Amino acid sequence: MKRKSQRESGSPSGTLSALSLAHGKRVRLWRLLYGHGPANGTLMVLPLDQGLEHGPADFFPHPPAVDPDYQFRLATEGGYSAIALGVGLAEKYMGAYAGRIPLVLKLNGKTNIPDDAEAVSPALASVEDAVRLGADAVGYTVYVGSPRQDDELREAGRVRQECERFGMPLVLWSYPRGRAIDERGGKGSLYAQDYAARVALEVGADIVKLHEPTKANARVPEPYRSLREPHEASVRRVVRSAGRVMVLFSGGEKDDDEARVLARVRLYMNAGATGVMFGRNMWLRPLDDALALTRRVHNILARHAR
Amino acid sequence: MKRKSQRESGSPSGTLSALSLAHGKRVRLWRLLYGHGPANGTLMVLPLDQGLEHGPADFFPHPPAVDPDYQFRLATEGGYSAIALGVGLAEKYMGAYAGRIPLVLKLNGKTNIPDDAEAVSPALASVEDAVRLGADAVGYTVYVGSPRQDDELREAGRVRQECERFGMPLVLWSYPRGRAIDERGGKGSLYAQDYAARVALEVGADIVKLHEPTKANARVPEPYRSLREPHEASVRRVVRSAGRVMVLFSGGEKDDDEARVLARVRLYMNAGATGVMFGRNMWLRPLDDALALTRRVHNILARHAR
């Protein structure tokens, strides 16, 4: 798929106009929103942090995916807005694709081997690494509500300050996690996702990655437990709680039903999301299938210029 | 409500005269006390840290409040002394209001998801961020009596030193919290609030945010348990324990009875407080109601020039 160089939105000030942005951050966000991918103020990001977060097991359904070159090829041929991965992968695989696909350098990460009761995600790279590698944004995970949230939030604050210094946009993986989250109905609930959206706004993210909220259960706190609203309204509520932070929804586990995948994209965009960050739902398919699905996502996003 | 540019007190040296202040701190405190809000040496601050501290649930009673623009509008139209919020909100929403309302940049914060037995509030921003954003003070929470008080106090000490360096006033949210506080009668007792007031004085705050003390209970330590004094005297006692630190009382949960809200303001001002920091009691009302209530608080404060 050819990279779209023409802007599809009337003006780049669409999404960016409401924000007072440092020059470097404006340049880099413009590149993500209007210089690559749908190039109309929406975002389609291909993430590849699963090898670290879940282990190589995630590649078993489609073995070629274990080679990061596969994802780089998909990201460039599919015309994604950016590829999001860690420093080891960027340094070893980006060379051949340099300049062709923006990089969101994921700074922190962890294995899923110890349990998540006290989840914490350590930094493996710095904003300075991102600058050195020519990245257009950094990605950072915060485990919202973890017993170690003080370390998580303090560190996120430091990363944000480094981002200010270098004019680097901050993409926050705002993930409810930990013992207290489990006790309150789990990480997927509207309660948890809605709080996570606000946390992203409060800590100063530019873009936030969230999950589609699931139904409430008995352990979810009030007023969420008693809340009755259509699912679409819940998705919209989460987007609204993020305020001027652009929302990307995560793809989660692979779904073989492509129609369902596309329906979710439509749901998110109608709810006001800026885009999607789908990994396994893309790169666990053969390249041609993945490119075809990517094109269909492109078509949806094309109808939601921001 | 028009911003009062005339000073209502005879002299700005009213509140500030007893203190040896670095030049920058004097300039900024003057702006808060005599340049905005009642402008007579009293303070009326609008806080918006509840989205992080309690989650979006706090906005449910009045949904427009989820958009920080609402609070900025109320703060400017209502002629507040300052708006107090975190770095994410300041960066994304203050642009349109720059210069019209002083900013108290709240540096630390946390979610209420893990329980408060070992409460600790991590810094999300620095005094340097506050300088960069043009703030006139920083806000900082200390959990008095928490098992992790050593981290809390040490960090507060570092923030105070940065404040000295930049001439930045320090507003301390001095909040009793943690397992040992619960065992001694809870965070609201006179014992706890009186101690919190003194802690603010000891660590070098310029302004302290406290809660109106509640009645003693059987678990409160002596001599507070046996103390018999009118409620007004208890409020005055807390103000006196803060010494030359200016005291703001918190509004707490929304009270639909406006007369009761105003009676509390009178109680605080008669007890020697410098002002109030009411959030939910203001921005959980429709804008016109909130502005009307704000005007009535203004009228009370106007009678207490310092």
Added chain:
Amino acid sequence: MKRKSQRESGSPSGTLSALSLAHGKRVRLWRLLYGHGPANGTLMVLPLDQGLEHGPADFFPHPPAVDPDYQFRLATEGGYSAIALGVGLAEKYMGAYAGRIPLVLKLNGKTNIPDDAEAVSPALASVEDAVRLGADAVGYTVYVGSPRQDDELREAGRVRQECERFGMPLVLWSYPRGRAIDERGGKGSLYAQDYAARVALEVGADIVKLHEPTKANARVPEPYRSLREPHEASVRRVVRSAGRVMVLFSGGEKDDDEARVLARVRLYMNAGATGVMFGRNMWLRPLDDALALTRRVHNILARHAR
């Protein structure tokens, strides 16, 4: 009481002669020992860290004492060698007394709300703060024997290094504390106080604040448990263990019997102490009583020129 400007000792080299001192430290110690207070090589220091360490409850027996101005007035009118308090009090109350009374800036402190099993005292201010405020010494608490002694001692080491850098004398509150101390007979025993005295010498204090040792009990370790010696000998033993570190004895809780208070002063001075640091036993009395008692302590110290 008029400040004695004449030195009462034959030579200031009395106490200071045995020590190789950096110039700044010599200047500041001279000011404490021969420039103020008894001015004969002894010390009478008025401490005011109880508001933080114990809370405002300590001021209940004599309510005017809650206003730090009261202690400043007593310290200057009573001709004390120095007043010892924290950064918040120094910054807000010292202005009117600047130059009239030397300041020992107490750098660390904590509330007594969490229990002391793992006591640790965090720094609220730095040696640089002390320099900025014109202090003649810094005060620092070390909880000897606490399970967190590694943090305590490491931090004390850093403070001592900063003291070297600025020529600032170090007054150590050497306080046995924590679970292991309780198991070994408590913080007041000769065993505990004797060890605390040596720790002060080992870590490089210039002056140490200790408590008068209490009688041994069954849980005290050998050889202290079996030791039989007159109480005077025990006090002398503690002073001797501190070596060339000058010893101040603490006053502890208020004793209404003034004769007993004065007898203790005599006991300490006869045992070789450099002086006393009495707080509640002074400022919990009406000003005239406190000044009268102060004069009588002066008279005792006048007989022990060092």
Added chain:
Amino acid sequence: MKRKSQRESGSPSGTLSALSLAHGKRVRLWRLLYGHGPANGTLMVLPLDQGLEHGPADFFPHPPAVDPDYQFRLATEGGYSAIALGVGLAEKYMGAYAGRIPLVLKLNGKTNIPDDAEAVSPALASVEDAVRLGADAVGYTVYVGSPRQDDELREAGRVRQECERFGMPLVLWSYPRGRAIDERGGKGSLYAQDYAARVALEVGADIVKLHEPTKANARVPEPYRSLREPHEASVRRVVRSAGRVMVLFSGGEKDDDEARVLARVRLYMNAGATGVMFGRNMWLRPLDDALALTRRVHNILARHAR
């Protein structure tokens, strides 16, 4: 055995060509891959960190091995690619061999005295030490899956950044370890080794030291538990998961059966490994035996020019 100065591979760009390398790193990797040892793009490294990791007990089977001079002699006479050891050994024993054998300075390490449930390996030396000592790479252990993985990974990230700064290759000892690993079938399983290989790639290692995977057991997670594939395929799988990170397999405990040792070397090289890091299997033999076995390993590696 004479050091081979001729390159046996057609071009040094064999192994290095796919990577975008900083100049210094390219120089140093070239020296390891083509300047010493087999000099054909493969690696034969002699490690000596067992004295710290296991204690002197490891030398009991062959007492002369307790003297590090023995390993230096073997490494130089045997024509190894490098010797890998810590800062104490390098400083005290390398003098006589300087320039004759590249050094991989092992930066971190620990004793095996406390159990490994919460394994963590502290740094004893820095990348700057490695530069000062003329090392051609640094070695660093990460305990994958340890409850303290956040400290482990964060620290590895810092070391990698220092490596970038100095153009120093990073050899990662990627070792599954800790309570959660034990609960999931132990450190030797394909599950654990495969994950460890990917972690090395993700954190930015240049070379990784792994162990030959053992058979699955009932506690190993899916999909590994149900996986049925020839052992050779499992070894190849691990190499593939490491991507462009060069894989060295560890020797582990001494095996008296030399044929079996050599069969393992063949297995690894056929599976795509870059080489081996055999310690006890070499230096627990008399020098002549060790040199003879080394020659036979050389012969195998000579057939796998990269």
Added chain:
Amino acid sequence: MKRKSQRESGSPSGTLSALSLAHGKRVRLWRLLYGHGPANGTLMVLPLDQGLEHGPADFFPHPPAVDPDYQFRLATEGGYSAIALGVGLAEKYMGAYAGRIPLVLKLNGKTNIPDDAEAVSPALASVEDAVRLGADAVGYTVYVGSPRQDDELREAGRVRQECERFGMPLVLWSYPRGRAIDERGGKGSLYAQDYAARVALEVGADIVKLHEPTKANARVPEPYRSLREPHEASVRRVVRSAGRVMVLFSGGEKDDDEARVLARVRLYMNAGATGVMFGRNMWLRPLDDALALTRRVHNILARHAR
């Protein structure tokens, strides 16, 4: 006893020749080995860290020893190679002896009040303090095998780096300690001391202080449990495990039987030790007795020029 200025060994390159030493370190080690004490490449060091490590109780058997001047007098009159003590004692007592006795500044230390299950020894002073005080080496304790060994080893690594920077020799108190050591037969066993010797070599010490190994017991791990060798061989084994690190054996508790003390010195020197570090066995005797015993140790060391 006159200080021997003549070197008794043929050449100072005796002990130092095998090592590649930075200039400053060579100068300082020469001063210790050939400039003072036996001055023949052996060492006789007088330690005084017991006041901190064990408390003043250690001085009870010979009360004058509580005054550090006593040890300084013994060290200079007895012609010791160095006196080893902490920063507080050095600063307050060394003035009168400056230049007459080399100083080993002991950087870290702790009280024995909390139990040793998780032993850790915090730094009270820095290598820079040692430089400032004119020391010829620093002393540093590492608790080998402690659950907190990561802190211990990391910190020792930092101290070593500072030593490199300033050309300062590092004397390591390599002490097995902690819960896991107790479970494996205790701190005195050959297993523990042998491991401690190797750790000193691995971390880069120049000199190590060890204890004479005791007999094995049932809890000691293999192969040590089954090891049968003469006691002399065990002492020699420990010395050999330390490699090119010079070994000093500790004196431990006072032994009234002087012949037994001297026999131990002979045992150590015959086993290859560089010398002894005897404290209580020296300074718990009246000065004349201590000097006489010192002379007899001198005579033994004179027969072991290195």
